[in-house]
Amino acid sequence: MEHKVVLQPSVVEFAAATEESLLAAATRQNIVLEHSCGTGQCGACKAKVLVGQVEFEDRYNVLTSDELASGVVLTCVTKALSPLELEAEYHPELAGIVKKTVPCKVADLQFPVPDVAVLRLRLPPTAQFQFLPGQFIDLSAQGVTRSYSVASAGIENNQLELHIRQVPGGQFSDIVFNQLKPEQLLRLHGPHGTFFVRHETRPLIFLAGGTGFAPVKAMVEDLIARGDKRPVHIYWGQRSASAVYSDLASQWAQQHAHIQAHIVVSDDPDWAGRRGLVHEAVLQDFANLAGCTVYACGSSAMIAVAKTAFLQQGLEDKAFHSDAFLPAVTLRG
């Protein structure tokens, strides 16, 4: 059985079957709602039920009691039980981008520091794989599938780049760090997520933890290529100086007057630069964050603590966009 879902305020409509999530139903009809993990863990897909009945369980306790009481749900794990009116953001920018499964080969694999791999994948010239800078893909090898943000602004020479941190004991980490060979065949599916730079004019703050730099690299490279002169403030957090696997952010800051870059190291007494937690550096530099837009990527703990602190320092809720590098649970449909 299908129910009509009307999005507010856009008044865009789609049909949702009772056995599929609202996010899956919208995606199937080429209507892209705000989302990231697709598994009920990150909170990116929050939406408010204005009218109608749903089946929803907040299994990972993502929502506050106030949000639950006011009808907020996570569209990736919510099903329609009646016709609905839903207050939800919808992204026409992504409507023309088709999700697909594409075979790809290992074109290059480098380890700029021991626990980070920079993997370049070669796609078939006929693949016509499209994405917006900042989005992620699901990569499959040897029966294991994990999500990775694309670190390049587009497909260059039929290739795209990923930055993969080694998780001790991790299944995919073991494949990437111990087994991958040049020209090995893999499979990717995507693009996924709504982490991309919105069309607006506000100053941009990019907050990255570890390999959370990957989508930031893609987004900033795209802004530079398009001659976008919005002020850009990059804050990249690492545990130690030896973990800083790229000097690109510093190079951009040297080459472009509107870009500033701050490497913030939390756990290394020998580091001569900025020390502490990466979001604290933003709070020190911006007495009031009203009027800025933040794009944050990295661990869910970093994102949660940064969001709470930034909202207290004047940032508007809708000006905080994030992609959390959550451990894999079940894959999205």
Ligand SMILES: Cc1cc2nc3c(=O)[nH]c(=O)nc-3n(C[C@H](O)[C@H](O)[C@H](O)COP(=O)(O)OP(=O)(O)OC[C@H]3O[C@@H](n4cnc5c(N)ncnc54)[C@H](O)[C@@H]3O)c2cc1C
């Ligand atoms: C939207 C999205 C984008 C992502 N993009 C990137 C990216 O660009 N670069 C990148 O390096 N990673 C990224 N990740 C994380 C990535 O998908 C994998 O979770 C990670 O590489 C670990 O996979 P694994 O198979 O090696 O470990 P697994 O075998 O899945 O896990 C091994 C153990 O480590 C724990 N674990 C796994 N990941 C984490 C974590 N992040 N924090 C704490 N504990 C963990 C697991 O719970 C498990 O106990 C992203 C995740 C998501 C959801």
Ligand code: FES
């Ligand atoms: S909680 Fe729904 S996309 Fe992450």
